Amino acid sequence: MKKTILIIFCALNLNSFVLAANNNCPDNALLNLNWSVEKRESVTDLAYELERQVDVHPKNFKEKKVFKMYSSIAKRWVELTSVDSIVTPENEMMGDILWIRDLETKEAAEVRWYAHGKIFVIYNSSFQSCATNLVPYVDNSLY
Numbered sequence: 001m002k003k004t005i006l007i008i009f010c011a012l013n014l015n016s017f018v019l020a021a022n023n024n025c026p027d028n029a030l031l032n033l034n035w036s037v038e039k040r041e042s043v044t045d046l047a048y049e050l051e052r053q054v055d056v057h058p059k060n061f062k063e064k065k066v067f068k069m070y071s072s073i074a075k076r077w078v079e080l081t082s083v084d085s086i087v088t089p090e091n092e093m094m095g096d097i098l099w100i101r102d103l104e105t106k107e108a109a110e111v112r113w114y115a116h117g118k119i120f121v122i123y124n125s126s127f128q129s130c131a132t133n134l135v136p137y138v139d140n141s142l143y
Helices: 002-022 027-032 044-056
Strands: 036-040 061-071 076-085 097-102 108-115 118-124
Touching (some): 027 036
Parallel strands (some): 036 118
Antiparallel strands (some): 076 097, 097 108
16 A cells, blocks of 8 residues: 555656656646646635535545645645545546645645546636646546
8 A cells, every 4th residue: 555655656746747847738638638628717616516525425435535746837735635436437537536726725726527428627727827737647547
C-alpha cells in the first residue's frame, strides 16, 4: 500500500514537472482525449453540488483519497480529493470525482468528474489560466 501511494505521488509530481518545464497548458491534451474542458469565473457551486451528492449518498462512494501537489498552472500548492463511485464498473473509471482546491484557502480551483461515459473538467478562471497540469497516463483515470 505504501509503495502504491509513493508511486502515485511520484507520478503526479513528475507529470507536473514535465508540464511545467514545457510551460504547456494541458487543455488541448485533455480535449484530445475527448474530455469536456470549460473555464468559469467560479466553480464553488459545482464543487459543493458534487460534495453534496457524496454526502447524501455515502454508500455509493468509496476510497476517498487526498493528495497535495504544487500546481505550476496556479503557481501554488493545491489539494486533490478523489472519490470512487461504486455505481461505475471498477475497470471503467478509477476515481469518479476529483476536487482540486487551494491548499490554504480551500477555494475550489477545479472539478473533474466522470458521468455517462464522458469526463468533464471545469476550472476556476480567476484562480488559474487553464486546467491543472494533471494529464492521466491511462484512459480510465481523472488524474
